[in-house]
Amino acid sequence: MARLAGETGKVIGIDVSDQLISQAREKYQGVANLSFTVADIRTYQPDHLFDLVASARTLQWLADPFSALRQMSSLLRDGGWLSVLDYNHENPLGPCSSRQHAVFTGHSCSGGLMPVC
């Protein structure tokens, strides 16, 4: 995603887990336009809005995913995009969700995922 954002774009990765954020910082150190923050998406209050808010494989862990979706939407500038990738074990992986998964995770996936919205 940092590559796709280009030199003038900035990407911030958040997760509620200290450990996951530490691993991400280590894995992606040196990527100039990418930073990571430990934060809970349900209460995250950045001081700016985003062109794109992307959630990958997280909503399924939340007791109230609709509230989290509303919170994510509130972080978007006018005309911004919300992208959600989560598991769906009943449908095969289509080419669109396969590409989306590869962008988010850096590797391809053979099945079990589809965009929620």
Ligand SMILES: C[S@@+](CC[C@H](N)C(=O)[O-])C[C@H]1O[C@@H](n2cnc3c(N)ncnc32)[C@H](O)[C@@H]1O
């Ligand atoms: C299956 S992992 C996916 C991690 C990463 N998004 C990815 O696609 O590789 C689910 C992640 O959701 C995070 N998570 C759960 N509840 C959260 C919340 N309220 N706010 C932010 N992250 C949360 C967990 O800490 C966990 O790292």
